[in-house]
Amino acid sequence: MAASFNQKVVQGAKTRDDLLSAGIRIFAERGYHRARLDDIAAAAGTTRGALYWHFADKEDFLVALLERIIQHWNKQAVDRIPMIGDALELLASSLVQHAEEVTRVPWLNRLVVTVGLDADTISPRIAKLIRKAREPNRYFCARLIRYGQETGVFRTDIDADRAGAALAAVRTGLPTSWYIDGEPLEIRRTTEAFVESFVAGLLSDAARGRKIPLPRPQPGEIDAEIAQMLINYGLSSEIATKASRAKVRRTPGSGHRHFNRQVKADR
Secondary structure, eight states: OHHHHHHHHHHHHHHHHHHHHHHHHHHHHHHHHHOOHHHHHHHTTSOHHHHHHHOSSHHHHHHHHHHHHHHHSSHHHHHTSOOOSOHHHHHHHHHHHHHHHHHHOOHHHHHHHHHHHHHHHHOHHHHHHHHHHHHHHHHHHHHHHHHHHHTTSBOTTSOHHHHHHHHHHHHHHHHHHHHHHOTTSOHHHHHHHHHHHHGGGGBOTTTTTOOOOOOOOOOSSOOHHHHHHHHHTTOOHHHHHHHHTOEEEEOSOOSTTTOOEEEEOOO
16 A cells, blocks of 8 residues: 555656656747647646646746756856866856757757746746746856956956856847847857957956867767756656757747747657
8 A cells, every 4th residue: 555655656756747847848939828738738748637736727837847947056056066277268168068058958048038038927926936047147157257357367357246147148148049030040150259259358467368268069969968957957857868869950930939949859
């Protein structure tokens, strides 16, 4: 009897995790108002009844989803990221590699952007969670600027919090432009252009004139490291593994309404 009860608890937890994992993509693609819980249940391979067993309504589901993301990406998580080596190289890598990750795994970043645009029309609770989900990005960028100032690479007359907020806006804005414009905006090259053109303004007198190092392009396939990143964000290991093997393509047409990503995953 106890074994049967424990098995049901484990299965229930797995169903909840699968629903949240599926919800990331549905909300990212459609926003809050066009997302349907029936579609989320189908994508998770379960029923509408099972979904309502775990969540009271669509807003309750989104709250759980945002809380899951915040649980894994917060100021404490940022503080655990080691600041080691050259600050300029770290900054360039963080921008370019973030852009590459977004092209391979767009759902997490796009979820916060898309739902964020809807937040004020959903509820104050969702708006508050969206602000909390965006906060670590600014905090990470400000921490990186401070590290560069402490190591003599970046100018000390710059306010680290304001510079960090500007960099965070770039990390969010470039992918958003890519979502809207489609292929005409090649996100890696655009990010590299930003790094080469504007990051030089952060350099201290001692570092001025340095060549800005850019990381090498990574293979088009999502690798095991990216899959682990998905798991760290709270996606179930099964769905993360499928995403790691997926090929991402665009449907014809540009603009937000026509933009869609279809993933052909092993099923």
